[in-house]
Amino acid sequence: DQQVKQNSPSLSVQEGRISILNCDYTNSMFDYFLWYKKYPAEGPTFLISISSIKDKNEDGRFTVFLNKSAKHLSLHIVPSQPGDSAVYFCAANAGNMLTFGGGTRLMVKP
Amino acid sequence: DTAVSQTPKYLVTQMGNDKSIKCEQNLGHDTMYWYKQDSKKFLKIMFSYNNKELIINETVPNRFSPKSPDKAHLNLHINSLELGDSAVYFCASSQGVTYAEAFFGQGTRLTVV
Secondary structure, rough: OOOOOOOEEEEEEOOOOOOEEEEOOOOOOOOEEEEEEEEEOOOEEEEEEEEEEOOEEOOOOEEEEEOOOOOOEEEOOOOOOOOHHHHEEEEEEEOOOOOOOOOEEEEEEE | OOOOEOOOOOOEEEOOOOOOEEEEOOOOOOEEEEEEEOOOOOOEEEEEEEEEEEEEEOOOOOOOOEEEEEEEEEEEEOOOHHHHHEEEEEEEEEEOOOOOEEOOOOOOEEEEE
């Protein structure tokens, strides 16, 4: 019973274009959402987060959108760069526990 | 000066053995975690310690025992290893237990043969 789902296991985009990574959740108790980026043989690193009281948070090339009614969030990367190629994990917080999605592998082609 | 370091990075061992994975953080955080990334790549929390006290203990076999000698360390001991324990184990730390971004170690790939 996966409470956080990333339905696209992989995504390929051209350098300079927009990358959109999606995440769906089922638990309405989640009140804080995070995106992590992971390179091979490394641990996940925090990228950006959003509180449930907001619908958008922006940090440079990265923007996270939250649609609470749809229980959906997305990460936009504009413009995409080859160095963005990694696995991206969506995570949701309820109480004192993070629940992670299964990850989406992003490949940015030069 | 790695923020969250865990050792070893790779661990290959036989079924039935007992092994430990060490984790140390130099960020001054008060909360540390152990996560397991299974074969399907899902990251699942196993344990969480805040100020050396256990606050999360998910459904994990009691063969797994975390030990926190101080706030900067959280070690994971695994007894009687089984094939299904093969996974990548990540240590992480954060300041506080909520609304905090966790910093992860590089992972320990455990292979039980």
